[in-house]
Amino acid sequence: xxxxxxxxxxxxxxxxxxxxxxxxxxxxxxxxxxxxxxxxxxxxxxxxxxxxxxxxxxxxxxxxxxxxxxxxxxxxxxxxxxxxxxxxxxxxxxxxxxxxxxxxxxxxxxxxxxxxxxxxxxxxxxxxxxxxxxxxxxxxxxxxxxxxxxxxxxxxxxxxxxxxxxxxxxxxxxxxxxxxxxxxxxxxxxxxxxxxxxxxxxxxxxxxxxxxxxxxxxxxxxxxxxxxxxxxxxxxxxxxxxxxxxxxxxxxxxxxxxxxxxxxxxxxxxxxxxxxxxxxxxxxxxxxxxxxxxxxxxxxxxxxxxxxxxxxxxxxxxxxx
Ligand code: AMP
Ligand code: MN
Ligand code: MN
Numbered sequence: 345x346x347x348x349x350x351x352x353x354x355x356x357x358x359x360x361x362x363x364x365x366x367x368x369x370x371x372x373x374x375x376x377x378x379x380x381x382x383x384x385x386x387x388x389x390x391x392x393x394x395x396x397x398x399x400x401x402x403x404x405x406x407x408x409x410x411x412x413x414x415x416x417x418x419x420x421x422x423x424x425x426x427x428x429x430x431x432x433x434x435x436x437x438x439x440x441x442x443x444x445x446x447x448x449x450x451x452x453x454x455x456x457x458x459x460x461x462x463x464x465x466x467x468x469x470x471x472x473x474x475x476x477x478x479x480x481x482x483x484x485x486x487x488x489x490x491x492x493x494x495x496x497x498x499x500x501x502x503x504x505x506x507x508x509x510x511x512x513x514x515x516x517x518x519x520x521x522x523x524x525x526x527x528x529x530x531x532x533x534x535x536x537x538x539x540x541x542x543x544x545x546x547x548x549x550x551x552x553x554x555x556x557x558x559x560x561x562x563x564x565x566x567x568x569x570x571x572x573x574x575x576x577x578x579x580x581x582x583x584x585x586x587x588x589x590x591x592x593x594x595x596x597x598x599x600x601x602x603x604x605x606x607x608x609x610x611x612x613x614x615x616x617x618x619x620x621x622x623x624x625x626x627x628x629x630x631x632x633x634x635x636x637x638x639x640x641x642x643x644x645x646x647x648x649x650x651x652x653x654x655x656x657x658x659x660x661x662x663x664x665x
Contacts, residue, residue, distance in 0.1 A: 559654075
């Protein structure tokens with residue numbers, strides 16, 4: 345496990361105005377880390393600009409400070425530095441990537457194994473459970489205040505990226521950080537309630553339908569589920585409502601790889617994959633132009649039907665299970 349590089353500590357100590365960004369379609373780790381770093385830098389007397397291309401997915405709108413996120417790219421403002429969190433690849437910064445990267449020095453803090461360097465200063469540690477865990481260490485080293493709101497966001501980041509401290513990425517250090525965050529005021533049951541027990545009736549009906557799409561292959565070792573725009577429309581839901589659905593097929597004992605095909609527009613399918621143990625789905629995602637972690641990866645694909653994608657994926661996955 346690596347420690348925060350001195351260079352990043354020095355840049356952040358000196359900076360007066362800081363731009364903080366994360367990956368598109370932010371998850372709990374992305375948004376939690378972004379908000380937490382924002383709160384801590386502000387508490388240290390700095391000015392921050394938090395940018396997110398699509399704003400806050402509604403399932404994360406319980407996080408404190410989400411009203412501070414800007415969907416407008418920062419215009420020619422001068423920042424003393426920019427920080428990208430939880431982003432393994434510059435394309436994941438979104439349409440404004442080049443504009444964002446023009447802010448110097450550009451820092452990346454990330455935990456993706458296949459991180460493709462795009463920043464001037466990079467701290468990447470694939471052995472960390474989450475970017476949130478890294479931000480906690482950074483804030484401690486900077487000796488910045490960790491307010492209850494900061495702790496709340498960091499705990500959410502770690503909790504979501506470790507699947508409630510269940511994934512192999514969870515280390516003794518991860519649990520120590522989580523324990524510290526409780527000392528800073530986090531109430532675990534409260535955050536769990538927001539993340540796991542937050543279903544609307546529509547979302548539960550969507551889950552019912554999505555589980556109806558389950559298909560099993562390779563002696564029940566590979567599972568597929570899917571969603572379509574028609575289904576979202578019929579149940580009055582949005583793509584964000586499908587968050588965590590992939591854990592249901594993954595939870596089947598025999599399943600080694602679960603795949604969720606999310607057709608969100610006529611010609612666009614987002615693919616999420618979850619694997620167990622040694623099965624590496626990040627490599628498969630990279631073959632399709634995406635990326636991720638060994639056991640959690642994804643990619644986007646256009647001009648292909650769900651049946652075609654399934655066939656192509658099965659060809660890659662069968663030898664792995
Ligand atoms: P998801 O299945 O969307 O929760 O994503 C799981 C992991 O895969 C994320 O932590 C990302 O690192 C990675 N990932 C998902 N989609 C993409 C993509 N289009 N390009 C690169 N990495 C991705
Ligand atoms: Mn993420
Ligand atoms: Mn992450």
